[in-house]
Amino acid sequence: MSNSSTKYLQEVANSEYEYGFVSEIESERAPAGINEDIVRFISSKKDEPQWLLDWRLKALKQWESLNEKEAYPRWAHLKYPKIDYQSICYYAAPKQRPALNSLDEVDPEIINTFNRLGIPIEEQKRLSGIAVDVVMDSVSVTTTFKKELAQHGVIFCSFSDAVKEHPELVRKYLGSVVPYTDNFFATLNSAVFSDGSFCYIPPGVRCPMELSTYFRINEAGTGQFERTLIIADEGSHVSYLEGCTAPSRDENQLHAAVVEIIAHKNAEVKYSTIQNWYPGNAEGVGGIYNFVTKRGICLEDHAKISWTQLETGAAITWKYPSVILKGDYSIGEFYSVAFTKGHQQADTGTKMIHMGKGTRSTIISKGISGGFSQNSYRGLVKIQPRADNARNFSQCDSMLLGDRCGAHTFPYLEINNSSAKVEHEATTSKVGEDQIFYCQQRGLSEQDAIKLIVNGFCREILAQLPMEFAVEAQKLLAIELESSVG
């Protein structure tokens, strides 16, 4: 590396977080700590039915019985101090009138917040044709296009509303993909989750627009524990987008979400994430701990679930969006770009569990690491005995920006059926001095050269994102790469 490009890459590693502001919004919050009273408090705030409270309490009991030391995901390539779960506030909500009939009733400061984030909740951008659910701290503040979607029979609302309006659906599917006993963080979420998005696509319906949820942590000292449940009934089709940001703070804030996707026969769900939580400052102080459990199940034949993620934020990212391929000939896909800089750590990948015959999965992961960051791909491909002629293709590429960061690949294969075909390819490269020089020799600045090379490296993943998001994603990558001092 030439001196100047090393310097530039250091600047990249120190670049500033654009979404670090705090909004002055009056909020209501529970006292810090977790116990039965808090769980009951959250449940009563939401006016929940008894069965849901019971479910939460079972989860709490399970969580309390877990020995943190043993139950923790210790295999992850991550380092962080012990989290004091009793110092976290598990419920914070923007104070507002209980029912909102239109966007005009939303606290203007909230609208302002999301406008600053470039999120289309104001009227003119509603024309862009994306239905948005906005979750601030723990509570869903607005869902757009509800009526229009209802005409097609599509239910898209906050999780709390779904509990009230569609309890039979929530009760049937909640915890069916990620049971409350699943893992330490999923169990914690099951006890204290406060809101999230709910989506149901009826049989044969092709959802007429992109559905989108934006998550924003605003309050200090809180955690965010949202739950998303997506059900695609027989022959339906939906594309779902998720975005996340948070203010810059010295403390580490915990985000422990759960996403469950159920795809019935011939249904197709495409789930895209642009994760840009506050990553901490250049010295590694502060930032979001992003411990998320995401899993989908192709319940019946010919179902398809596709995960696409662009992970650029969070001090620590720990997540493995997975697909259980239960139905015969079902398809699972995972496309990921994880970009770490500064002192960020990411341990992310997927699990593809092949149970049905002729099931297929594709995994393409691109890791880019700069600064002092550590970036790991961890993935499991499991072929069960019944899964005749299952196929998997995995490709994991890592790119290093500088020489003090790390890139790691941990592929696990468990194959219990001899007819399976499993391929794995992995590469690690440095942004070549030769590549940068080549671009410069054609007139591009060093910065533009690095952006171009990194964008090229991620192109096949970015191409998987819905159009509007692909543009946003490219911009985000460019901002992330942009140096703070020009």
Added chain:
Amino acid sequence: MLRIENLHVSIEEEGTRILRGVNLEVNAGEVHAIMGPNGSGKSTLAAVLAGKAGYDITDGTVEYFGKDLLEMNPDERARDGLFLAFQYPVELPGVSMSNFLRQAVNRVREYRGQDELSAVDFLKLMKERAALINLDPSLIKRSVNEGFSGGEKKRNEIFQLAMLEPRLAILDETDSGLDIDAMRTVSDGVNKLRSEERAFIIITHYQRLLEYVIPDFVHVLVDGVIVRSGDKSLALELEAQGYDWLKKELAESAS
């Protein structure tokens, strides 16, 4: 346009001396061939002129249109019309030719005070220049050099030269690894791009290319020094007698 005086260059850190006092003057419209045996410093000269990192300039000056070339960044030199056709063009996976070249062309235009090209005009220019040098149009739809054959990569360099319209083009062993047909195509392209305003420095090991692109001057570089300059007949003489002949002659005159 270019005046190299007493240029001394070593490899950074190792300190190996590669160029030991090169002098060369190039004017608009001229084609200079630099020949020499392997390891004589030909490619180093090209790399130093383009501003590649990893070299120590221990002595000498390079003046480019009155400016100190060695003080300019590589991208600034490129925008100011200095083009290097690489001996080993690198691949840029996932970076489309059109995206790459559009940025390049617009950076150069910006430097010259011209407006950016519209998408339509840019596409037109690409098609026109691809046809000029007989580049397979399907190549411009691919990622830069990715999966290109050796010959395609070299032709792509000449295509980029045609796109960027430099004032000084340096061709670093563009002929190496080309079969006779590819060589003809590449030289046809170069000949079409010759003009009153544009100068070429053609670095080559063999005389072959110079049968197609007739140089105005031929210089022979041995051990980091230009030991002889002449017209195109010098290239033929070298072809007939080999570099050993020159080396031997030099040794004799030294003793």
